[in-house]
Amino acid sequence: MCIAVAAVSAAAVVGLILVGVLVDLDTADRVASIIGAMISAISLVGFVYTLSRPTGVAVAGARSVQAGDSIGRAVTGDNNRQRGIAAQPQPSAAGPGPSTTMAPGVPGERAVAAGGSIGEAITGDGNQQT
Template identity: 45%
Template sequence: MTGQAKIVVWLLAVLCGLAAVGLGVVAAIADLDTAGQVASVAGSIAGLAGVALSCYTLVRPSAAGSHETAATAAGARSVAAGGSIGRAVTGDRVTLTTPPVPPAVAGISGSAQAMGERGVAAAGGVGEAFTGDDTRA
């Protein structure tokens, strides 16, 4: 959580606490009918604020979307993926006889960087990686 988010959370917590104390004071000084009416109006305002915040959250760009998936492969025959890789083959004359194995972790995205010759990197899972020559799978 960023510093600004922490400040907003604390301010909202203090505001809710003050509202609760205020309603208690109204209930003690005035009668319960007045306190009930004040609580009803305060609840309506809080509900509308919640709806507005929810709508804003739905239409704004997500935090995950602001960090673009970055996959960089820097090396001969290197493979990099911002998500998962089922099978990566970088070797010469590789004979594949089996279907690819699904990656262990699916649905993850982020940054991955493969360095060096035949490097394999993924932000998610890697099912299989064949980097040698003349292999059989």
């Protein structure tokens, strides 16, 4: 993928240089503006697609927490007090990055779901941790 993007970019640069040398700079300026607008539109579509795809985990319920990767600490209760650093989640066996498979939904209020590991989940009320 990266090689294809680099090849297309190199071809565009060479093409703009040839237009600038063989035709004139005004035409090269117009062509560069059109190419820039096309790249912007394609990038916008790619970003919208990336942001709208599913994360791989699903939760259903009020005050639930979900993440496509790992969670260090998730607190869903009321009047909780934590001190210190959150537990670090263990690296997942599949390696870094979000899960690509859909996990079954986690039902209920204050549910916690992650595509990776969960270091600490505090779901009750009035917990004090030192």
